[in-house]
Amino acid sequence: MGSGCNRLEMLQLQQKVRKKMKGRKIRIRQGVKGWLLALAMVLSLCSGWKQDVCAQQSQSSSSNLMQDVDTDKKGSIEILFDTMRDEPVANAEFTLYQVAAMVDRGGYTVLELTGGFEGCGVQLKNLTAQQSKEASAALLEYQRANHISGDTKRTDANGKISWTGLQTGLYLLVPGQMQKYRTDPSLVSIPTNLNAQLLYDMSVNPKAERIPDPVYPPEESEEPSTPEVKKPPKKTETIVTPGITPEQKAPEKLPQTGQLRWPILALSTVGAGLLFLGWWIGRKKKDCSKALMGLGILLAAGAVGISAYNIWDSSRAEAAVEASLEAYEEELAAVEQESEALPVDENSGMTFVEADGLCWIGELEIPSLQLTLPVADPWSYPSLKKAPCRYTGSAEENSLIIAAHNYKRHFGNIGLLPEGATVKFTAVSGDVYEYEVEKVETLNPYAVDEMLSGDWDLTLFTCTYGGRKRVTVRCSLVG
Known part of the structure; x- marks a missing residue:
């Protein structure tokens, strides 16, 4: 009995000791957590103080730089325009x-x-590189929409331009x-x-990216086999657009400089076929015959209407x-007589x-x-209705490209020009440029870059008879 009591007392004593130890552990853990929390708060305050000090120092440094700007001092911009291989690009146009x-606002520049x-x-x-690129694109769009003029120059033989x-x-x-x-x-x-220095004379080195040769949609046949009006080729993802990002538009089509002629053959052929079919069926089924012959007459009338x-x-x-031509020659004679300065x-x-x-x-x-034609500038569809127009380029820079309709009195027969034929262009200034035909080629209507490529001194182009392609005459300067 005595031993049983001793065991019970020992168990009770062990339980008391365990409870005391458990309480001490809890208090120790709580104390450690409290110290860790206090330490974290101190570090946070120190870090915040450090960031505030750094920010104040940065703002102070930036402010001092802005205050140091001399708004009365003149600067300059020099461009070196070359390729990825450091080859200079001459005669490239840039506008500033x-x-x-x-502006100085009380000692601070804004x-x-x-x-x-x-x-x-x-x-x-405070623009980043990407934001600067986006801002440049937005400003360029605004400039074009509002026709803001700038200072245009061209690179020299070393690919350089400077504005002072x-x-x-x-x-x-x-x-x-x-x-x-x-x-x-x-x-x-x-x-x-x-590097904490203000530079007033800037050197810029834009790199010239080579425009790759484009890939165009499959060409369509010159004459359709049915009277259905086919839609022009769609601009699909197979077109490789030189120098254009996915956000930009695909290249535009070359000007449509032809009369609507291909439907004449199609409508007249189908109309004649329906008339014959109506006559053939009319021997047995007169009602059906009348409908076919009526439709044939309508198609033939459409062909006659387009021809007229x-x-x-x-x-x-x-x-x-x-x-x-008469108005141009009269005005030019009047200007020469009065010795007026010609606008550029x-x-x-x-x-x-x-x-x-x-x-x-x-x-x-x-x-x-036997053609003598005035050349208008710039080109537009209403202007092309009157006379040939400058599409791009300049006679002075040996890069002139002229477009015109395929009217007989315009460029309707330039595809017949033989190699070596003479072509002359007399500028308003009185300078005469004499060329000879090097070759005649036919281009896809979407071949804008191919039209601009090559070192041709003069290019003439118009639509083919069917209006789906472009007859292109390439000329070189004589002498």
Whole structure:
């Protein structure tokens, strides 16, 4: 009995000891957690204080740099335009636009939009590289929509251009249209903070990306076998668009410079077939015969109507080009007599005169076709109804491309020009350029880059008889 009591007392004592030890462990854990929490709060406060100090130092440094800008000091921008292999690209066009000016506001310099960009709404402060690229694209779109003018220059033989005497501010550098290369627009700041120094003379080195040869949709047949009007080839993903990102539009089609002729043959052929079929069936089924013959007559009438319109349109075009030529020659004679300074087009760099509601850059002669035609600039479909137009390029730069309708009095017979035939272009300035035909080729209507490629001094093009392709005459300067 005594031993049983001793065991019970021992068990009770062990339980008390365990409870005390458990309580101590809980208190120790709670104490450790409290100390860890306090330590974390201290570290957090120290870190926050450090970040505040760094931020204040950064803001102070940035503020000091902005305060150091001399808004009265002039700067410059020099471009070196070369390829990925460091080969300079000569005669490349670039235009410089001042987007914003740096203005002193009580000892602190701020950017203010200027030069016609005041309403663009583009954020220009603290831009990342990607944001700068997006801002350049937005500013370029705004410039084109509002026809803002800039300072255009071309690279020299070493691929260099420079602009001097520039005010402090932000500038948009835009490349012009090039046949073989492309590059993106960019923003240039004067001054620019480089390694805590303000540079007022900036050097920019945009790289020229080679435009790859495009792949075009399958060509369609010249004459359709049915009277159905086929849709033009769709612009699919198989078209390789040189120098264009997925966000941009696919290349445009070459101008449609032909009369609607192919339906004439189709409608007349099907109409004649229906008339014959109606006559054949009419021996047994007169009702069906009348329907077929009526449909055949309608199709034949449609062919006659299109033919009549084309004849009238050709006569109108002949009268229009004669009137334009006369007006151009009269205006040019008046300007020469009065010794007036001729205006220069900022896009083509060619002089022009205004007459008959259009601007004219010169006169084209093709002796073997007995053609003398004025050349308008820029091209548009209403202008092409009157006379040939400059599509792109310049006679002075040996890159002139002229488009015209395939009216007989315009470029309807240029596909018949033999190799070595003479072509002359007399500019408004009086300069005479004599060319000879090197070759005649037929291009796909989507071959915009192929039309622009090659070192041809003069190119003439128009639509084929069916209007689906482009007859292209390539010429070289004589002498």
